[in-house]
Structures are given as structure tokens and as C-alpha cells.
Amino acid sequence: MERITIKKGHDIHMSGVPAKNIESASHPTVVAYQPEEFRYTKPKLLVQEGDSVKIGTPLFFDKCMPNVKWASIGGGKISAIHYGYRRVIEKIIIELDKNEEAVEYTVFDHHEISDLSKTKVKDHLLATGLWPMIRQRPYSKIANPEDTPHSIFISCYNSAPLTVDLDVALRNRSSSFQAGITALSKLTDGNVHVVVDEKCTSNTFMDLKNTEIHMIRGPHPAGNVGIQIHHIDPLKPGKVVWTVNAQHVVTIGRLFLKGIFDPSLIISVGGSGVKNPTHLKSRIGASINTLTTDRLHDGPQRLISGDVLTGKTNDKNGFIHFYESTVSVIPHSDKRAFLGMLHPGSGKTHYSLTNTYFSFGANSFPFSTLSNGEGRAMMPINSWENVLPMDILPNQLYRAILANDVEEMEQLGLIECDEEDFALCSFACPSKIDVGSVIRQGLDVLEEEEKQ
Amino acid sequence: MKFLRKILDNLEPKFTKGGPLEKFHAVFNAADTILFSTDEKTESGPHIRDSIDNKRIMILVVVALIPCYIFGAINIGFQSSQFSGIERSGWENFWFGFGVILPILITAFATGGFWEVLFAVIRKHSISEGFLVTSALIPLVMPPTIPLWQVAAATTFGVVIGKEIFGGVGMNIFNPALVARAFIFFAYPSQISGDKVWLKVDGASGATALAIPAAVENGNAVDLLSKITQFDYTWSNMFWGYIPGSIGETNKLLIILGILFLLFTKIANWRVIVGALVGLVGTAMLTNIMAPLSSNTMLTLPPHYHLVMGGFLFGLAFMATEPVTGAHTDKGRWIFGILFGSLTVIIRSINPAYPEGAMLAILLMNAFAPLIDYYVVQSNIKRRMARYAAE
Numbered sequence: 001m002e003r004i005t006i007k008k009g010h011d012i013h014m015s016g017v018p019a020k021n022i023e024s025a026s027h028p029t030v031v032a033y034q035p036e037e038f039r040y041t042k043p044k045l046l047v048q049e050g051d052s053v054k055i056g057t058p059l060f061f062d063k064c065m066p067n068v069k070w071a072s073i074g075g076g077k078i079s080a081i082h083y084g085y086r087r088v089i090e091k092i093i094i095e096l097d098k099n100e101e102a103v104e105y106t107v108f109d110h111h112e113i114s115d116l117s118k119t120k121v122k123d124h125l126l127a128t129g130l131w132p133m134i135r136q137r138p139y140s141k142i143a144n145p146e147d148t149p150h151s152i153f154i155s156c157y158n159s160a161p162l163t164v165d166l167d168v169a170l171r172n173r174s175s176s177f178q179a180g181i182t183a184l185s186k187l188t189d190g191n192v193h194v195v196v197d198e199k200c201t202s203n204t205f206m207d208l209k210n211t212e213i214h215m216i217r218g219p220h221p222a223g224n225v226g227i228q229i230h231h232i233d234p235l236k237p238g239k240v241v242w243t244v245n246a247q248h249v250v251t252i253g254r255l256f257l258k259g260i261f262d263p264s265l266i267i268s269v270g271g272s273g274v275k276n277p278t279h280l281k282s283r284i285g286a287s288i289n290t291l292t293t294d295r296l297h298d299g300p301q302r303l304i305s306g307d308v309l310t311g312k313t314n315d316k317n318g319f320i321h322f323y324e325s326t327v328s329v330i331p332h333s334d335k336r337a338f339l340g341m342l343h344p345g346s347g348k349t350h351y352s353l354t355n356t357y358f359s360f361g362a363n364s365f366p367f368s369t370l371s372n373g374e375g376r377a378m379m380p381i382n383s384w385e386n387v388l389p390m391d392i393l394p395n396q397l398y399r400a401i402l403a404n405d406v407e408e409m410e411q412l413g414l415i416e417c418d419e420e421d422f423a424l425c426s427f428a429c430p431s432k433i434d435v436g437s438v439i440r441q442g443l444d445v446l447e448e449e450e451k452q
Numbered sequence: 453m454k455f456l457r458k459i460l461d462n463l464e465p466k467f468t469k470g471g472p473l474e475k476f477h478a479v480f481n482a483a484d485t486i487l488f489s490t491d492e493k494t495e496s497g498p499h500i501r502d503s504i505d506n507k508r509i510m511i512l513v514v515v516a517l518i519p520c521y522i523f524g525a526i527n528i529g530f531q532s533s534q535f536s537g538i539e540r541s542g543w544e545n546f547w548f549g550f551g552v553i554l555p556i557l558i559t560a561f562a563t564g565g566f567w568e569v570l571f572a573v574i575r576k577h578s579i580s581e582g583f584l585v586t587s588a589l590i591p592l593v594m595p596p597t598i599p600l601w602q603v604a605a606a607t608t609f610g611v612v613i614g615k616e617i618f619g620g621v622g623m624n625i626f627n628p629a630l631v632a633r634a635f636i637f638f639a640y641p642s643q644i645s646g647d648k649v650w651l652k653v654d655g656a657s658g659a660t661a662l663a664i665p666a667a668v669e670n671g672n673a674v675d676l677l678s679k680i681t682q683f684d685y686t687w688s689n690m691f692w693g694y695i696p697g698s699i700g701e702t703n704k705l706l707i708i709l710g711i712l713f714l715l716f717t718k719i720a721n722w723r724v725i726v727g728a729l730v731g732l733v734g735t736a737m738l739t740n741i742m743a744p745l746s747s748n749t750m751l752t753l754p755p756h757y758h759l760v761m762g763g764f765l766f767g768l769a770f771m772a773t774e775p776v777t778g779a780h781t782d783k784g785r786w787i788f789g790i791l792f793g794s795l796t797v798i799i800r801s802i803n804p805a806y807p808e809g810a811m812l813a814i815l816l817m818n819a820f821a822p823l824i825d826y827y828v829v830q831s832n833i834k835r836r837m838a839r840y841a842a843e
Contacts, residue, residue, distance in 0.1 A: 012500070236840040302499060309498045330499060333491075338453040340489025341507040350503040354718040356512055357503055369493045373505020374485065374578065377622025380780045381509070381719055383502075391836075395780050396829050411833045427498045430505050431622070434497040 003198070004231050006218025008389040010353055010424060014161045014308070015364040016329075018268040018277045020168050025267070025280040028290040031074040032319040033059060033092045036084070037312075038132065040141040040447060041068075043089050051078045056103030056261040058129045059092055068142060071129025073263040073285045075100030091319070103128075107259035110175075113182045114210070121186040128255055132322070133248040134184075137229055137241045138415045139447050149242040151190035151233045154181070156205055156246045157197035157216060159223030160307040160423075162270035163326045166246050167202045168279055169266035173250050174204045180253030184244060185210045195228045221389065226421040230390050235416045247325055251284075265325055267291060271308065272366035273301040273329035288318045291327050300332040302369050309423035310436070333368035353383070353428050376431040384425035384435060392417060394425055398435060401442035406449060414442050453488075460484050478572040482579035506621075509719055510581040514588045516710040517770065520700035521557075521592070523693060525549030527703070528596045531696050552596050553699060559600045560590040563607040571616045582621030586611060589629035589770060592700025593763065593811075594636075595644060602640065606632040626818045627777045630767075633811055661685045661695065662762050662800060662807040665749040673753040690760040701766035704759075711769045720773035723782055727789020728768050732758055734790075735797040750801040764796050767810040777818045781828040788824055792817045 035043040042063035047053060053076065058069040072094060079095040105128055108116070116124075122145055125131045136143040143149070156166045170177055185192045191212045196205045198217040205213060214232060221227050225243045229235060244252070247265055254262045263284040270277035275295050282291060288303055304311035306324040314320075320327060337343055343350070345357020351365040384394040392413050400408040419436040426435045460483075466473045467480035485507070494501060529545025532538075540548065564587035572579045590607055610632025615624040636644050664680060665673035677685040683695055693703030701707070714720035736755035743751035759765065772778065772792050779788040792813050799809025806812065 014500075234839070304499055308500050311499065313496065313499070328499070332493065336457070336488035336491050338456075338488055339486075341486065341505075341511050343489075345503070352503040354502075354504050356508050356717045356719070359503070367500035369499055371490070371492045371494045371501050372503045373501070373507065374490055374492060376506045376578075376580065377620065379506055379509060379622060380775045382721060382782070383504075385782070391832075393781060393829060393832055396825075411837070412829075413836050423498050427500065428502050428504075430502075430509055432501060432505065436497050 002212070002214045002232075004195075004214055004216045004218075004228075006216065006222040006227065006231070006389045008386055009159075009219035009221055010387050010428070011159065011219040012161045012308075012367075012427070013351075013363045013365055014271070015366045016162065016271040016274050016277045017364075018162060018165070018270040018279050020165055020279070022168065022266060022279045022281050025282040025286070026290050026293060028283065028286045029096055030079065030287050030319075031094050031096065031263075031283060031285040032287070033070060033073065033094075033285060034319060034321055035060060035070075035089045035092065037321050037323070038062075038142060040139065041065075043070075045081070045089065045092075047078050047092075049078050049081050052076070053078060053094065054101040054103050055263060056105075056128060060089070062142070065142070065144060067126050067145060068131050069126070069129040070132055071103075071261050073261075073283065075102060093319075102260045105255065105259045108179075108256045110179060110182065110257075113179055113256050116183070116186055118186045121183050124256075125183075125252070128261060130252060130255060130261060133244055133252060134187075135243050135323075137226065137243060137418065138235055139443055140418050140420075141447075143240075143242050147240050149188045149190070149240050151241055152184050152188050152192045153225050153229055153232075153241060153243045154184075154192065154194045154211075154246055154249055155223055155225045155228055155243070156194055157200070157223035159197075159220035160309055160326075161220070162268060162277070162328050163307050164247070164266055164268040164279060167197075167200050167204070169247060169325075170204050170250065171202065174207075176250045176253035176257060177204065177246075178208060178210075178253065179257050180244075180249035180251070181208060182210045183252055183256055184249065188242070190233070193228070193232055195223075195225075195232070197223070218389065221387075221421050221424055224418075224421050226416075226418040227389055230416055237410065237415055245323060245325070267320065267325050267327060269295060269327045269329070271304075271329040272368075273297050273299075273331045284322060285319050288314055288320060288327060289316050291320070292316065292329065296329060297331070301329050302332060304328040304330070308367065309427060310420045331366075331368050333370050335370075353387070354381075354430075371432050373430065373432050375433070378433060379430050381430065383428040383430055384422075387424040387428050388422065390416065390421065394422065394435065397442075398433075398438055401438050401445075404445065406445060409442050409446065414439070414446060418443070457488060460487070475573055478577065478579050479569055482569075482572075486581075507581045510585050512717055512719060513585045513714070513770065516713045517588050517592065517700065519706040519709065520703070520766075521553065522546070523703040523706055524592065524596075524699040525553055527693060527695075528552050528699070530694060549596070553591060555600055556591040556594060556596075556598065556603050556699070557588075559603045560607050561587045563587075563604045564590070564611050567608060567611040567616060571620065575620075577620060580621040582615070583611065586615070586628045586632075590632050593629060593633045593698050593766070595698055598636070598644075602636055605639075606636045609635040622776055625777060625822070626815060627771050627774050630771055630811055630815055630818075634815060637811065660697070660762075660807065661690060665753055666800075666807045668749045669747040671749040671752070673749050674757065676749065677757075687757060687760060690757075698763065698766075701763045704765050707765045707769050711765075711773075714769065714773060719775075720769075721775070721778075721782075721785050723785040724773050724778060724789040724792075725768060727786045728772060728793040729759075729789075731790035731793025731795075732764065732797055733793070735794040739797060739801050748801065753801070758797055758800070762800070762808045762810055764793075764810040767796075767814050768792070771814050772817070777821065779821045779824050779828075781825050783831075784821065784824040784828045787828075788817055788821055791820070 043060045053072040055075045057072045061069045074094040076097040080093045082091040084090040134143040195214045198215045305314040347362035350357035350359045397412040419440045422436040467477045528549030533540045568583040610628040614628035614631030618624045733755040739751040795813035796809045
């Protein structure tokens with residue numbers, strides 16, 4: 001067991017932290033896929049509006065990697081398919097039957113899983129349509145089945161604010177979790193790295209086999225898989241590492257152990273706009289409405305599918321995204337403080353990583369969607385560097401991307417970076433620059449170059 | 453304040469697109485956001501943001517300068533009363549100095565604000581709060597005797613050539629306040645080269661502390677300073693600031709408090725400061741060792757004297773630590789700081805033309821900062837490429 005200490009970063013102390021218990025959410029009547037979130041893929045439909053589907057029926061596939069299919073996350077009827085600009089598929093909405101049917105597959109026990117070959121596991125995941133749960137770094141895109149990854153990373157530590165406490169979510173699921181890890185370990189010649197928060201002592205993680213366990217200590221973004229890869233098995237051009245969300249590992253495990261695709265998912269609902277923040281037992285692609293009914297405070301709110309740093313703006317009629325397991329709710333605020341820039345500041349009105357306000361030690365802060373400032377040219381007071389625990393020069397990398405200097409982007413290590421690892425930089429930036437989206441812009445350029 | 457808010461809300465349509473005063477939107481926006489913090493909301497990415505913004509950073513630098521202004525006013529009154537023999541109380545000294553500083557301050561703010569607004573309107577960017585710091589710094593590095601037209605000319609040069617032609621705050625390569633100082637330094641050398649003191653008394657003259665050892669050969673700098681009777685040039689008095697000099701740079705205690713404040717708020721970077729002190733003390737010790745080999749009296753000046761003389765500490769606190777024009781990497785900041793301290797001593801001691809070296813040292817380092825960063829970035833790249841090639 002290896003210990004890693006992360007020094008740079010910051011745990012944002014937000015109010016509305018989900019309680020450490022699991023309640024059951026009201027049963028959803030609709031669930032949805034939002035294929036736009038699968039970056040660098042070209043989804044092509046296999047079903048039409050009105051078709052009946054079972055849980056596990058393939059709904060669409062990727063034109064670039066035709067054997068990658070997406071299994072239906074619900075049993076019922078395709079009630080609507082929404083298209084966006086240039087016929088991009090925005091949403092595939094499935095109206096659920098009372099008694100959902102599921103496609104059934106071969107059942108394996110733990111021993112049989114460990115005896116499976118690499119091709120067998122791969123073909124099984126591709127055939128069942130669960131392959132999209134495996135993503136690769138660089139680029140955070142769906143793994144190419146033709147690749148052999150150097151290693152596979154599973155982060156069991158969600159350090160972003162208001163996210164699912166995986167110790168809570170994976171409790172009593174260790175058998176499926178183990179089965180998932182065993183299956184995934186077949187796909188790589190290297191290790192399956194499971195990274196656990198040092199404070200967590202649960203034996204869900206301590207007794208795992210077929211894996212290398214790492215204890216990580218430190219503030220957010222220590223739980224981000226990108227940071228963990230950087231410290232354990234750093235990327236370089238040509239090297240590919242795969243990652244799977246911890247809860248998806250359980251789903252994969254259940255697929256092998258029970259022979260069905262079980263789309264259930266523990267989702268955290270939190271933020272200062274929520275009355276009783278908690279963990280909910282719900283499912284992949286659940287509608288935001290079923291997760292937030294009777295839980296919202298009055299007044300204008302922003303509903304976010306994902307955490308407050310990297311999530312996407314959503315609304316009551318929206319759906320939680322495939323890779324997300326958090327719904328954050330923060331209020332809109334129109335408050336304009338008179339001479340706000342001269343305000344001495346307090347833990348209740350201002351929250352800052354710098355000591356520019358008297359707000360040190362604010363330990364539960366009601367954030368709103370206020371940007372707290374206007375966009376300006378960059379002000380290099382190390383606000384980015386102090387929250388990025390990577391051997392990367394964010395300021396110079398940002399400029400190389402803006403200048404579209406591909407060679408310099410590569411030299412400065414863009415290939416090791418991902419949008420979500422830079423979210424905290426944008427949070428802390430006094431010039432209110434969205435660093436993450438620029439990192440993504442650079443990754444898009446590199447991905448395009450790689451194809452050619 | 454609802455009343456004021458209402459006025460601003462009513463005025464807003466005039467300045468938005470299609471309104472009669474559309475061109476001056478930047479001016480309205482500046483007034484609006486200075487009076488009331490912005491209600492802009494996050495769009496995507498991080499949905500929540502830290503409370504810090506550029507306005508806060510700039511206003512805190514200005515706050516750190518206020519003690520220097522107050523002491524500067526007292527000192528102007530004190531120096532002139534000493535020289536002219538008029539007895540005044542502390543308050544009277546303050547008001548005398550206040551009367552001297554206020555026109556300079558107003559001129560600097562009016563000129564700086566004018567150019568900032570002009571460029572913002574023509575180039576359609578928002579008015580940057582950076583001009584607050586520039587305009588607040590300029591009077592502090594000027595002598596109290598400066599004619600107001602020179603203040604206006606210097607501010608114009610500093611803001612336009614030092615900042616706006618590069619694209620405004622955040623894109624400039626030289627510190628605008630120092631560019632302004634350098635402008636009058638070179639444009640009017642007979643009045644401001646740093647060898648003669650400036651007193652707000654007609655016909656007063658005398659030598660600055662730094663000019664005294666520079667003028668004598670084969671002497672001991674500390675002895676020479678202690679023999680001066682016209683001013684009290686002992687170490688402790690130079691530390692407490694009751695000496696003639698530019699308006700804001702004399703009291704070293706207040707400047708050190710300013711440094712500590714900027715460090716505490718995490719606006720200044722400690723690497724620059726520690727580096728500069730190391731560079732200054734190290735180089736001064738080196739010149740002390742070399743002193744017997746030369747007839748140059750300045751070489752005998754001990755490090756702790758270098759620290760309290762001239763504008764070094766003021767430049768260190770408020771100009772060398774400026775994030776935009778300094779080095780942008782942590783290693784670069786060390787090099788930047790050390791070379792700044794070192795160059796200050798070298799220019800003071802070895803250069804025969806200028807008794808004061810801090811201003812030129814910072815401007816030189818501003819020019820070299822991108823080069824320093826280039827090498828730091830290259831070493832980062834080299835390390836990464838070595839790792840990519842290994843394994």
C-alpha cells in the first residue's frame with residue numbers, strides 16, 4: 001500500500017453537505033441519455049421514437065468505433081428523441097414501464113471471473129453496452145477497445161464539494177465492487193489502481209484483491225483521477241490509462257455476478273439551495289425532478305448536474321448526466337453590496353483563498369452563482385499554481401493554448417491535463433478566467449492532431 | 453443606498469447598446485461596479501467563485517499605501533520647519549504636507565484617469581482598476597517640490613507608454629509608476645537625479661544620504677554620514693524616515709508594514725521579497741570585502757545602511773512585487789528578486805552617474821523577467837521531455 005500526500009489544492013467549505021445516509025428517491029418515470037456528453041464520439045441511433053426497449057437493449061453506437069454501443073438504462077418506451085443543431089442527438093428519453101424488463105446475460109461467480117480471458121471480458125462489456133463506462137486519459141473520452149491501457153484507475157475518493165461519499169455509497173456492495181475490479185484487471189497488463197482517502201478506514205477498500213491500493217491525503221483535487229494518475233503512473237504521449245467511476249465498477253461487477261445491467265446509482269443532492277441534503281438511491285440518467293422534489297428552498301436556484309466546479313447547468317426537466325452522481329443546487333443572488341470592494345469581509349459574506357477579506361476559517365459558506373467580479377486580464381498572483389497539485393505551469397500552458405501553439409502545448413504537458421483538474425484554478429482566479437474550458441480547447445486541438 | 457442604486461439603474465439604458473451614450477459604457481460600468489459590487493453570474497465551468505477580484509487586489513494595494521501618504525505629509529512639514537526654523541506641531545506639519553501632496557495627488561489621478569477612460573472608450577475595453585494603483589504610486593515616488601505639469605507629463609508617459617500601448621493592465625511589461633518616475637528622472641535630470649535633496653522651502657539645498665559617500669573618495673561611508681549636520685543621517689533616523697526624500701519612501705517601518713500586509717493578503721509573493729533582501733545584503737557584503745581594493749567610498753556602505761537608504765524598500769514593497777511585470781514563475785521570482793537586490797547595490801556603488809539604483813534595477817529586471825521565465829519554462833520542459841523519453 002502506497003501513501004501519497006497532496007499539498008496544493010483546497011477543500012471548498014460549502015454549506016449543504018449531503019448527510020452520510022442513503023434515502024430512497026421517488027421512483028422515476030423517465031430516464032434519459034444525453035449523448036452530447038460523450039466527447040469525440042459520433043452517436044448513431046439503433047432505435048426510433050416509440051420503440052419498446054428493455055434495460056440493456058443497445059440504443060446507439062459510435063460511428064468511429066462501431067463495436068461501442070450504449071445499453072438502455074431503462075425498460076419501457078422511447079418517448080422522445082431531441083435533436084439539436086445539425087441533428088446532434090441531445091437527449092434520448094425513455095418512459096419507464098412499471099415492471100421493467102431487462103436483457104439477461106451469462107452469470108459468472110467470482111472464480112469464473114478471475115479465469116476469464118482479456119478478449120472475453122472485453123467482448124462481454126462491448127456486447128452488453130456497458131463499455132462506455134470505461135474512459136481513457138488523455139482526453140477523458142470513451143476508451144478505444146483496440147488499446148491496451150498501461151493501467152486502470154479507480155478513484156474511491158470524491159474530493160469535490162457536495163459529491164457522493166463513496167464510503168457510504170459502496171458500503172454493502174463490496175462483493176460486486178470486487179467482481180468489477182477483477183473483471184477490469186483482465187483488460188490491462190499493468191495494475192488496477194484503487195485510490196482511497198487516507199481518512200477512510202472502511203474495509204470495503206482495505207480487503208480488495210487483484211488491485212493495488214493507494215492512500216491519498218490532501219485537499220481537492222486529490223480525489224480527481226487526473227491528479228492521481230499524475231502522481232502514480234504519469235501520462236506521456238502515446239501512453240493510455242483507463243479510468244472507471246467507482247460506482248460504475250459496481251455496475252460492471254453486478255453485470256458479471258447477476259447477469260443483468262443494474263442501472264441503480266447513489267446520487268448526492270446538496271448545496272445551499274437544498275432543504276435536507278442527502279444521498280439518494282436512484283439510477284443512472286434519472287430526471288432531476290425526481291431527485292429534487294420537495295427538497296428545494298424557495299427563490300431562484302441553479303440546478304447543476306454534477307458538482308459545482310465541473311457540472312453542467314440543468315433544470316427541473318433535465319436529467320443527470322451519465323458520468324455524474326451529484327446534483328448541486330445553489331441560489332441565484334442579485335445582491336449588490338454598496339462599495340463592496342471596500343467591505344472588510346466576514347465569514348458569512350465573503351469566501352476567499354486569499355486573505356483579502358476577514359473571512360478566514362469560514363467553514364460552511366452559502367455560495368451563490370455570483371461571479372464576484374468581472375473578467376480581466378490575468379493577474380499572476382499564483383492563484384492557479386497554489387491549487388494545482390501537478391508539475392505543470394498553468395499560466396504558461398494557458399497562454400500556449402490561447403496562442404494555438406501546438407508544439408508548446410505538448411511540451412508543457414497538456415496531454416497529462418484535464419478540464420476538471422483546473423476547475424479549482426478558475427474558482428480561485430481573481431480575473432475570473434475559465435481555465436478549464438481553455439484546457440479543453442487545447443485538448444480538442446491535440447485530439448484532432450492525433451487523428452491525422 | 454437604494455436611492456443611489458435607483459439612479460444608476462435608471463441611467464443604465466442610456467449607456468447600453470443603442471443608447472445615446474453607448475460609447476461611454478465603460479465609464480458607466482466603472483462607476484457602477486466601483487459603487488456596487490457586480491451582479492455578474494457564472495455561466496458554466498465552476499458555478500461558484502472566490503470572492504477575490506482585481507478591484508479588491510488593487511484597492512488593498514492602495515490601502516497599504518495610505519500610511520506612507522500620512523507620514524509623507526508629516527515629514528514634508530517637519531523637513532521644511534527644520535530648514536526654515538519655523539516651530540510647528542505634529543498636526544501643523546501634517547497639514548502643511550497635506551497642502552503640498554493634495555495637488556500632486558489630484559493631478560496624478562486626474563491625468564491617469566483621463567488616459568484610462570480615453571483608451572477604454574476608444575478601444576472598447578472596460579476601465580481597469582489598475583490605474584488606481586498607478587495614480588496612487590506616482591505621487592509617492594515624486595519629490596514634494598515637483599511642479600504639477602511635470603506630474604501630469606510623467607503620469608501621461610507612465611500610463612500611455614508604460615501600459616496602454618501594450619494593451620492595458622495585465623499586458624504591460626514595465627511598471628507604469630516607475631516608467632513615470634524614470635521619465636522625469638531622465639527628462640529633467642538637473643532637478644531629480646537623486647543627488648540633491650528636495651525641500652518645500654525656497655532656496656533650500658543639500659545632499660541626499662546616498663550622494664554623500666558617492667561624492668568622496670577613500671572614505672568610510674558610515675563615518676561620513678554621521679558627520680553630516682544639516683540632516684540627521686544616522687541609521688535609526690533613516691529607518692524612522694525623518695529625512696528628506698520622495699514623498700512616500702522615507703519611513704521604512706510603514707513600508708515594512710505594507711510589505712507584511714501584502715504578504716498576508718497573498719497579493720505579493722514572498723519569493724521576490726526574500727530574494728531581493730538576499731541579493732542586496734549579499735552584494736553589499738561583497739562590496740564591503742572589495743572596498744579596501746578601491747578608492748570608491750560607496751563600497752564601504754554596510755548592508756543594513758543600503759536597506760534604509762534611498763527607495764529600495766519602497767520599490768521592493770510596491771513595485772518589484774507587482775505580479776504582472778515581474779517574473780511569472782516561482783523559480784523566476786527568486787532570480788528576479790535576487791538580481792533586483794544585487795543590481796540596486798551595483799548601480800548605487802559602482803555606477804558614477806546615479807546615486808540611487810532601485811528604480812533602474814526594477815526597470816531592468818522588468819525587461820529581463822520574460823527572459824528569466826523563458827529559461828525556467830525551458831527547464832520545466834526539459835525535465836518533462838526527459839521523463840517522456842525514459843520509461
